[in-house]
Amino acid sequence: MAAAGSAIAPAAGSGVRSDRLERFVGQALALLLSMVIALALGSILIVGYGENPIEVYSAILDGSVGSVDGIGYVLSIATPLIFSALAVAVCFKGGMFNIGVEGQYFVGMVTASWAALELDFLPAPLFVLAVLVAGMLGGMAWAAIAGILKVKTGAHEVVTTIMLNGIAISLLAWAINFPLKFANAPPGQNVDLRTDVFSDKVRVGDIGQYFGVTPGAHLSWLLFVAIGTAMLVWFLLRRTRVGFEARAVGSSPGSAKAGGVSIGATQIRLFLISGALAGMVGMQQILADKGYLGAAYITLLGFTGIAVAFLGQNNPIGIIFAAILWGILSRGEVALQIGTDVPREFIIILQGILILSVVITYQIAKRRLAARQLQRSGAAGALEDSTAFDERLESTGSQDAEEAARPSDGGGPG
């Protein structure tokens, strides 16, 4: 689902533009509606706690974007989420569901940490670059397993990535228990298992100081890398052959194949790109924040990235804003804790409601849109258009070619 830009421009020229516009408006409305629903349901909860919803919501805003420090924290939270959501979106465009970002970023952290500990002899800028590349290669390697298995054996990527996530957790645990375990126990304190602290050369610079943001926010130039990457991904998907093939495979594998696109090669390519993006997810944590690799079991950055990708409707630019919105909510927790009687866990519930309503309203909007376009093409008597309709209706992602050709999931509620 949510493969937003399914438009491999259908041949019927004139209708395309209005279709696109209609889809864009439809998506925007769905997004808006889901936010209203989430805020409304949230308000009910807030009233249940005996507080005024408007005050609570403004406390959240005030605590997050109401100060320079707050904005710094928000952007810092958003940085890894942008990478994570992009990784999900890239595969989505190709009709695949990479729920293995979680595992891929774990492996990326392990390989990056290895590089950060072993390649100390490199001069500073090269060293950082090498570490980032190592992280991306780690993520790529892990994603490649799922991609190759899918293409060569037909193993569904959802199942393999779930299993690879499980393996990656143990792999990280093993890495910090054995090969990368700290040699010098930090003096005087009883610490968890982790690697040695990386050399200062490889710590990515704190840019917060230039904007008056507290160093505690760990705002780094990785934020700009993330935003730049989002634009790059947008360009890749919209303006290059790779992107065109990806969207063709995602929206209609059958016609892509007929058009001479190698489905397998495209799928593996997308998984590699996705894995490289996933490999960047952990860099904020180990290079800007902690400066070492520790046990990071329940961060869920990979899964949260899926939520952010939905919220940004798999549009790279939309993802930037979605990640910032997520950051605002997450940072708002602190303000809730201090200023109101509402427990901070309320934020997580609000995020959950938001993502659920986004998923559902978007699905409804998509069906409505498809029905309208079917009606219109029917009225025009243009039966040729029905293929384009099928493509749009079935741009649901994560299906195999043959399955995607089925017009509807029959047997649903009549």
Place this chain on the structure above:
Amino acid sequence: MTLTDAAVAVQISFTYFTIIYLTGLGGLFSERSGIVNIGLEGLMIIGAVTGAFGARYFTDTLEMGQPWGPLLGLLFGAFCGMLFAGVHAVATISFRVDHIVSGVVINLVAVGLARFLSQAFFGQATQSDPGGPHLPDLDIPLLSSLPGGLDRAFEGLSPFVVVAALMVIPVWYTLNRLRWGLRLRSCGENPEAARSLGIRVSLYRYQGVLLSGAFAGASGAFLASEVIGNWREGQTLNLGFIALAALILSNWNPIRLMFFAWLFGFAVAIPLRLNDAPVINLLPPQFIRMIPYVVTIVAIAGFVGKVRPPAAAGKAYEGGGSL
């Protein structure tokens, strides 16, 4: 390593078998009805936090004592798991959201919801006080008097271990002999045909998904109250995904699921008890923990014989699933 260690490892494996098997049965009902459910982990989490609360509430606050308190606590966990699975059911069946998307959201929301509930129940977000009430332990008659330390495998088990193992009979009978079960399966195999026979597909699918929530919720409640003694964030340890792995390997068959649930339960138990056993001591414990996942990948990729789900199991997803 002694024989006793091995016996204790087997005893632990029975406990993990129970968790994996109950959750796997949940997945079985949902997926046999045609709804892919990768939200089992999330359903377990909700079952764990509510089950831990229920056990305390019924036992201590309402002073019901043994065995009704812990028993009702478990049922409460199952009930809440069922409610939460309702979200998955509404999203996938009524609103036709992609099953995988909804499952991911379920897992994600569960973590937050569990913290929220935990704060409300226990006044702290990530755990409850240890040492909660649980059912008295059970020694299996006859087997628990085996000589040579082997008795340890059958001592001190939760009664639910026996219940879970016996569950295979009603589940198998329901799915293979009762009209309800056959209809449920037909919804997963060929919804169009089922519908043409006048079966209300969405109704059966709702029941399948809600049952999956009840089983996974009970499993989570069992983990929190009976095994650990309190709710703690992260205590489900991806067992929901291991259950999914066992389910896939079993070809969605409740009898074969028993075997894989026990096998993976044993794999979980090895690093806890058998680290110094021959062969095993050559491997770091983290590698042992990878076994269930590796086995599943190898199987699903078709590297070992014909272990890919047969045509019928593949069709179980036809009604809008994407596996």
